[in-house]
Amino acid sequence: MTPAIEQKGYTHPEVLASTDWVAEHARDAGVRLIESNEDTLLYASGHVPGAVHVDWTSDLNDQVRRDYITRESFEQLMSRIGATPDTTVVFYGDKNNWWACYAFWVFQLFGHTRAKVMDGGRIKWEKENRPLTRDVPAYSRTDYKAPDRHDQPHRAFRDDVLKHMQARGQLVDVRSPEEYAGTRMHMPDYPNEGALRGGHIPGAKSIPWARAINPEDGTFKPAADLRKIYCDEKRLSPSEATIAYCRIGERSSHTWFALKYLLGFGEVRNYDGSWTEWGNMVGVPIEK
Amino acid sequence: MASFPQKLQSILDTFDLFPDPADRTNLLLSYADQFREVPPDVATRPFGKSHQVPQCESDAYVWAMKMPDGTLKLHFAVENPSGVSAKALATILDRSLSGLPADQIAQVDSSIVERIFRQNISMGKGMGLMSMVEAVRALARTAIANR
Numbered sequence: 293m294t295p296a297i298e299q300k301g302y303t304h305p306e307v308l309a310s311t312d313w314v315a316e317h318a319r320d321a322g323v324r325l326i327e328s329n330e331d332t333l334l335y336a337s338g339h340v341p342g343a344v345h346v347d348w349t350s351d352l353n354d355q356v357r358r359d360y361i362t363r364e365s366f367e368q369l370m371s372r373i374g375a376t377p378d379t380t381v382v383f384y385g386d387k388n389n390w391w392a393c394y395a396f397w398v399f400q401l402f403g404h405t406r407a408k409v410m411d412g413g414r415i416k417w418e419k420e421n422r423p424l425t426r427d428v429p430a431y432s433r434t435d436y437k438a439p440d441r442h443d444q445p446h447r448a449f450r451d452d453v454l455k456h457m458q459a460r461g462q463l464v465d466v467r468s469p470e471e472y473a474g475t476r477m478h479m480p481d482y483p484n485e486g487a488l489r490g491g492h493i494p495g496a497k498s499i500p501w502a503r504a505i506n507p508e509d510g511t512f513k514p515a516a517d518l519r520k521i522y523c524d525e526k527r528l529s530p531s532e533a534t535i536a537y538c539r540i541g542e543r544s545s546h547t548w549f550a551l552k553y554l555l556g557f558g559e560v561r562n563y564d565g566s567w568t569e570w571g572n573m574v575g576v577p578i579e580k
Numbered sequence: 581m582a583s584f585p586q587k588l589q590s591i592l593d594t595f596d597l598f599p600d601p602a603d604r605t606n607l608l609l610s611y612a613d614q615f616r617e618v619p620p621d622v623a624t625r626p627f628g629k630s631h632q633v634p635q636c637e638s639d640a641y642v643w644a645m646k647m648p649d650g651t652l653k654l655h656f657a658v659e660n661p662s663g664v665s666a667k668a669l670a671t672i673l674d675r676s677l678s679g680l681p682a683d684q685i686a687q688v689d690s691s692i693v694e695r696i697f698r699q700n701i702s703m704g705k706g707m708g709l710m711s712m713v714e715a716v717r718a719l720a721r722t723a724i725a726n727r
Contacts, residue, residue, distance in 0.1 A: 331705060336605045337612065337664040386662060418661060 294511050297411060301515035303556030307549075308512070309382050309408040311417055318342040318382075324375050324431070328395040329386040329414070338424030340384065340417060344373045344431070348391050348542070352398045366402045366438045374431025377404070384410035384417070388502065388510040390546050397545040397562055400446050402438045409549065415510040446548070448535045448561040450569055453493065454576060462534040463496035464526075466547045467567065471539075472498040474580040487571030491578040493537065497526045501543040504550045518555055530557045537563035537570070584692070585684050588676035592695050601699045608668040608697070615667035616674075618643055618655035627657055633715045636708035638663025640670065644685075644719035652685060652723060653678045654716060665697065665705050669712055672696065677716065685720035688713065 297308045309317075318325045318340060325343040327335050335345040346352065351369055354361055361369070375381060381399060383392035392409050399407055410417070418424070443449075448456070457463065470476035474490030492498070503521050506513055513521075522528045534557055536544040541564025551557040563570075570576060584592060598604045622643055623631065633640040639659035644652045654677055656670035677685050690710035694701065697709065 331662065331665060332601075332699070332701075333605060333608055333612070333664045333668070334662060337609055414662065 294412075294506065294509060295514065299514075300512070302512075302554040303515070304553040307408055307553040308411045310411055311420055311422065314340065314382060314384070314410050314417075315422060322378060323380050323382060324373055325382050325384070325410075326373070326392075326395065327385055327414075328383055328391040330391055331386055334386055334414070336426065338426055341423055341425045341427070342429050343384075344429065346373070346395055348394055352395060360398055360401060360441065363402065363438050363440050366441070367436050370404075370436035370438065371434045374434050375436055376434050377436070378406065380406040380408065382408045382410055384413045386414050388415065388505045388507075388546075389413035390501070390543060393546040393549040394542045397446060397548060401441045401443055403442060404438075412509050412511040419509060446561055448537075448563040450563075450565050450573065450576075452561070453535055453537070453563050453565075453570070456533070456535055457493055457495055460495055462528055462532050463493050464522075464528070464534060464536040464544070464547060464551075465492045465496040465498050466501040466536055466538045466544045467492075467498075468500055469498055471567070472496075474578075487539075487567050489571050489578055491571070491580040492567075493570055494577050494579040496537075496579075497528070499526055499547070501538065501546045504547065504554075512550060512554060515554055518550060522551065522555060528557075530555060533559040533561075535561050535563050537566040539567050540564060541566050584688060585676060585680055588672075588688065588692065591672055591676055592692065595696050595698075604698060609664070611671040612664045612668040615656070615658070615671045618657045622655050623657070627659075633708065633711050635711040636666060637705075638666035638708060640666045640708070640712055642670075642712065642715045642719065644682075644716065644723060646723060647679075651679050651681050652720060654719075656712075665701075665709060666712065669693070669696065669709050673712070673716055682720040682723035686717050686724060688717060690714055 297305050297310055317323050319342045325340055326346050327339050327343045328346050328348055352361060383396050385392040389409055392413055396407050396409055465472050472492045477487060477490050504512055504518055534551060536547045538544040541562050544562050548560050548562040552560040598607055622645060627641045631641045631643055633642060641657040643655040647653050654674045658666045690713040693709045693713060
């Protein structure tokens, strides 16, 4: 049986919500439950009652530039889902909360810190035979005002990564071991979305993102187990600046979440340019 | 443009009538809702690995049974409860290809996946869905070879 979140030894247990908590609070006035998936059909096929849908491509990504939405677009999104700055947003989704953590991360770029992730995501909710509905809830529109997007504390750009690499800073490559080794140019079973070279950023340590998860129910492993992986086995120091990356920054937002909130790493950033940028960039070294 | 068997062409034409992603989502869900799993007289759990669709994270299985008139009847199983896209495609393939001779089924190419799913195709699903079509084609080719 999975222990209660408060008993798992996390630095910031408040960023996780249990399925019990969600069942009780999903429709509270100050709570907005948000489902974010990779599979665009999943929400429509059935979601936790009260949840709204936020799609990672159409809602969170700029449709022209390779970037995230602007402040104005974020305000529109939050107004559409009926959120205010005081609303606690609770994310969950498929793939062991991979996309939920990604959405959580994007929300932090706009300083919406009243945010949680439902531990275990869809898989745990479904395994517990909790209800799903196709009814799309209607919430009164709000007039959300957001600050300008502030990337720096959470997001690393290529020049940041280059300097960090040259200074031998901590880098975590969360892709599969084959992608890290350069023997595979894309995720197993996924299309090749095009990096010219295979390998990893010099000095990066290979820690596939899913090692943080209990595969049977999608919950995060307890802090002691996470510490064994990241700190004991891979020798990462919580007091040193750390940058995580993957292919486009989605898997690494999951690791970013685990390092920052569950293990209390002081300075963690997600490099969303990741391998689709680094593996194609002129003039930067790689390692195999 | 490739030509498809009549029933499949009709389904593809219907999808083309719905450019709006929300409408297509509803159409796909209606197919997923009509999914019928392989009957026990054809296969029971644990399903044979030789029937498993490679690269499909929805854990899909496919069978092609030869009917007395020489045509094939397709059956599917989708073990992942979240495999909504796989169930939708399985229903479409069954509806449009079952009852056809193996030669015609072997001609269908996996480009239909993009035509059916368009914006609803997610990063990880595309490969698996195309593999479902390829698995059906492979069974049809085997049926042809075994004549």
